Amino acid sequence: MRAFYSGQFVLPLPPGHRFPMSRYALLRDRLLEHLPAVDMDQAPRATDGELALAHTPQWIAAISDGSVSPQAMREIGFPWSEAMVERSRRSTGATIAACRAAFAGGVAANMAGGTHHAYADKGGGFCVFNDAAVAARLMQAEHGRGGRQLKVAVIDLDVHQGNGTASIFRSDPSVFTLSLHGQKNFPFRKEASDLDVELPDGCGDADYLTALEHALDELDRRFSPGLVIYLAGADPFERDRLGRLKLTFDGLEARDRRVFDWAWQRRVPLAFAMAGGYASDIAETVQVQLGTFKVAFDYWRRWQNAAR
Numbered sequence: 001m002r003a004f005y006s007g008q009f010v011l012p013l014p015p016g017h018r019f020p021m022s023r024y025a026l027l028r029d030r031l032l033e034h035l036p037a038v039d040m041d042q043a044p045r046a047t048d049g050e051l052a053l054a055h056t057p058q059w060i061a062a063i064s065d066g067s068v069s070p071q072a073m074r075e076i077g078f079p080w081s082e083a084m085v086e087r088s089r090r091s092t093g094a095t096i097a098a099c100r101a102a103f104a105g106g107v108a109a110n111m112a113g114g115t116h117h118a119y120a121d122k123g124g125g126f127c128v129f130n131d132a133a134v135a136a137r138l139m140q141a142e143h144g145r146g147g148r149q150l151k152v153a154v155i156d157l158d159v160h161q162g163n164g165t166a167s168i169f170r171s172d173p174s175v176f177t178l179s180l181h182g183q184k185n186f187p188f189r190k191e192a193s194d195l196d197v198e199l200p201d202g203c204g205d206a207d208y209l210t211a212l213e214h215a216l217d218e219l220d221r222r223f224s225p226g227l228v229i230y231l232a233g234a235d236p237f238e239r240d241r242l243g244r245l246k247l248t249f250d251g252l253e254a255r256d257r258r259v260f261d262w263a264w265q266r267r268v269p270l271a272f273a274m275a276g277g278y279a280s281d282i283a284e285t286v287q288v289q290l291g292t293f294k295v296a297f298d299y300w301r302r303w304q305n306a307a308r
Contacts, residue, residue, distance in 0.1 A: 001300040002101040003031070003109040003293075006043040006090035012081055018241075019077065019126055020278060024112055026286045027274070031111075035293055040111070043094035045086070046134060050096065053137035054130055054168055056121045063088070063128060076123040088128035091115065095131035095273055099139050099227065102269035106303025107260070107296050114231040114275025116162035117187065124164065125186060131273060132156075132229045133168045136175055139227055149174045153225035153268075155259055156193075157212070158233030158275040159185060159243045166191035176223040180208075180215055182236075182244050195219065201244045205251030208236065212255060216262050228263045228270040232256060234277030234288035242278045252288050256295040264299050272296060 007024035094110035101108035117125035156162040183198035277285035
């Protein structure tokens with residue numbers, strides 16, 4: 001199974017910044033230890049042309065040359081730097097590469113990504129470019145055949161609503177946006193996804209999994225994707241600082257298994273990204289993410305066995 005990393009492109013952050021940048025390197029170390037069969041490759045750099053499939057030229061240029069306003073950077077939550085620009089491009093490139101690899105092998109990963117708060121013309125919530133939106137549009141361009149457009153489902157299980165993704169695809173019937181998120185959590189002004197499922201604070205494993213099953217059933221009734229992009233946020237975890245939900249390690253593993261099984265039963269390629277995770281003990285966030293990779297690897301092997 002192929003996975004694409006951008007962890008070597010470290011974003012310089014001031015002391016005490018709440019974004020857990022070190023989790024990406026920790027995840028890579030854990031994968032090397034526990035899943036050495038995962039083939040990890042450096043993420044390619046998303047080009048201006050690729051980014052322009054989902055973002056305005058003005059936003060791409062402002063971020064790239066540093067002319068972006070201080071207010072816009074405050075919304076993102078990072079200080080501007082050339083390293084930030086490079087990392088943002090690489091993280092987007094990783095989801096592009098994961099989608100291409102998923103078409104070849106059934107399942108593939110971006111070891112970062114899930115930057116779903118980025119709109120076409122602005123960023124927000126630690127998100128500069130929207131990797132899922134760029135990748136979905138590029139895959140449609142690459143896989144359109146005979147006038148038939150590739151349909152893409154974005155299954156967003158980060159604890160925060162994918163407002164940027166919903167906005168970008170608001171009038172696009174070829175992309176279905178599903179977001180299962182905390183009702184009272186950030187962003188406080190939400191956009192309308194194709195399917196939004198809002199969960200109360202303190203929601204635990206059983207109620208979450210029931211809600212997810214209903215959402216996947218609804219997705220199945222309304223849409224038949226040729227590609228799934230899955231945002232496997234670790235932040236519904238019960239000890240996440242920004243999550244406000246109460247999912248256990250077992251609950252999150254069951255969540256992942258339901259999503260991967262949904263795609264597998266329909267033989268739909270699936271690319272996944274890590275999205276959010278902010279546990280006080282960063283090792284717990286990485287444990288959730290490692291669990292996602294273990295489930296993914298199981299389903300990747302099913303694809304390989306079916307191809308023989």
